[in-house]
Amino acid sequence: MTKFINEILTGDNVEILRLIDDNFVDLTVTSPPYDDLRAYNGYTWDPELLANELYRVTKDGGVVVWIVGDRTVKGSETGSSFKQALTFMDTGFRLHDTMIYMKDSISFPETTRYYQIFEYMFIFSKGSPKTVNLISDRKNKWVGHRIRGRERQVDGSLAGRRKGNPVKEFGVRYNIWQVSTGYMKSSKDVIAYDHPAIFPESLAEDHILSWSDPGGIVLDPFGGSGTTAKMAKINGRQFIHTDISEEYNEIARRRLEDIA
Known part of the structure; x- marks a missing residue:
């Protein structure tokens, strides 16, 4: 399966993962679409199918970092994040930690609830995590x-x-991470903002450093603008990036082309 290493692949993530060997990936760092909060060109996905494939391709002791939030519909949150967490646990993953990604700004203040500034970071492991490099900067x-x-x-x-x-x-660190977000804070790559929901580089990097070692294989099945792949490459890891949108994959290629 070396042909997939350090590749940006276009296609349905479940179909691509089905071509990857069992117990192949050290770490997954990803953020799936949050309900229908963004259109993403109309693409959809199946949480159960993806969770099963992620479990199969993840090495024993490997980790999946699942960063997710919920949309508010008719005054109530969908709860999709919790449903997805339970799906992963039903698949066989352990819920190693429930972390919080706290933003330093908000988009649109609510009038009926406290201002929402966080998303969940579920840390799933296939057995006990084999790599734990806890960041000590507090x-x-x-x-x-x-x-x-x-x-x-x-x-x-x-x-x-x-x-x-x-x-x-x-x-x-505590398991609540405050991360700067917004234009030219999530990334200095101007082209990255052609994607509708850019992933903060520091967030991807810190999880890559925490749950993988140099040379490890890092997967992002919702690769988007290529943030996980970029930070994996910068930090001496190998990557597998998949996204169903060739438009977004072209952004990712351009972001990675100048990294040695």
Whole structure:
């Protein structure tokens, strides 16, 4: 299947994945269409079929990062994100973590609910994740102090805990990531904004660094403007990019052509 490595492929993602060997992909980082929030030239997809194919092609210990939100229809959210998460779990994936991608701006303020600025990032794993490179860039307030405290026991009581190691200057991130979005913030590639829903480069990059090692194979079955492929290539990973739209794939090719 080496012919698919570092390729931008046009076609139905399920049909393309069916041509890929079992246990081939280390990491998937993707963001599917959110209900019918964008037209995407009228293309549709089947969550159950895709989840099954992703499970098959993912290596044991591999991870799928599924970034998704819901559309509000007649005053209520669709709940599609939760349905998709349950579909992946029914397929055999573990829900390793439920993370939040928090934007630094909003598009259109609501008048009947609090302003919506986040999307879900479901971290699915095929068994226990084999690669975990947690990013530690959170400034610790208590740097230099020793970890101390008490722990709640099964019976509800509190037990003392001995002083631990000194608190480091930087700790592991929380699972809510704030990401700058918008024109020339999600990417500096002007051409990327010809796509209706550009994926922030820093978001793709940080997941690639977290859940894969150099040389690993990173898949995006909704490749769009090529952000996942670009960040995989920049960070020494291999990529497989699929999208049903040749128009969007041409954007992706142009974004990758100058990367060594």
